[in-house]
Amino acid sequence: MPSGKSRGMRRLVRREPLEMEDWIDLIEARRATFVPFLGKISLRVLGDMKFFLGQTLNRECPRNMSSFEYPLNTQGFFCLCDMWKGDDGESGEDSLWGLTREGKWWYVVGRCRIINRVPRVKELYVEDVNTQLLLTKTQKHPSEIWRVLGSFIRSAVKQRRVLFEEVEPLEDLVIAEESAASCISLKQQ
DSSP states (O other): OOOSSOHHHHHHSSSSOOOHHHHHHHHHHHHHHHGGGGGGSOOEEGGGSEETTTEEHHHHSOGGGTTOSSOTTOEEEEEEOOOOEESSSSEEEEEEEEEETTSOEEEEEEEEEEETTEEEEEEEEEEEEOHHHHHHHHTOOHHHHHHHHHHHHHHHHHHHHHHHHHHHHHHHHHHHHHHHHHTSOOOOO
16 A cells, blocks of 8 residues: 655645656656556556547557557556647547556557548557656646546546445345355255
């Protein structure tokens, strides 16, 4: 269980405004706290991300990308950058960032061509990045990355609570059945 006196909390208890270095340290502290739990929660698959004007990578990647160094089945927390850049109405690129199950930051850029109003992936680039490079590439303020990570953590906890509430009655049923079974003699075979 994470300590209440986290590196991030120590950085936040202050009066001065946060500088860029402080935000980067907060993001890294949150990531470091979060990474040990990534193996215990449900994560999305990169290829299932809605990318390219709503299309998924699994659906739109050409089959010749099967030798892709970074597999589309990589699990993680991924977020669109909302940076669709179309140059001539027939081609463009989209990007997303994420934290893989292994705790690596990824920045993903896909270039596509629009055919019959549907984007088709032509090139896909995945880059392992550090926090500073992630901020540069996404053009996001670090507070946004930090808040999105926090939102994901809260969402994961909520999903676990819902699952627990759904299966908790099963435990009550099993206890009741086992109690009833202990009151009767069971035939030995």
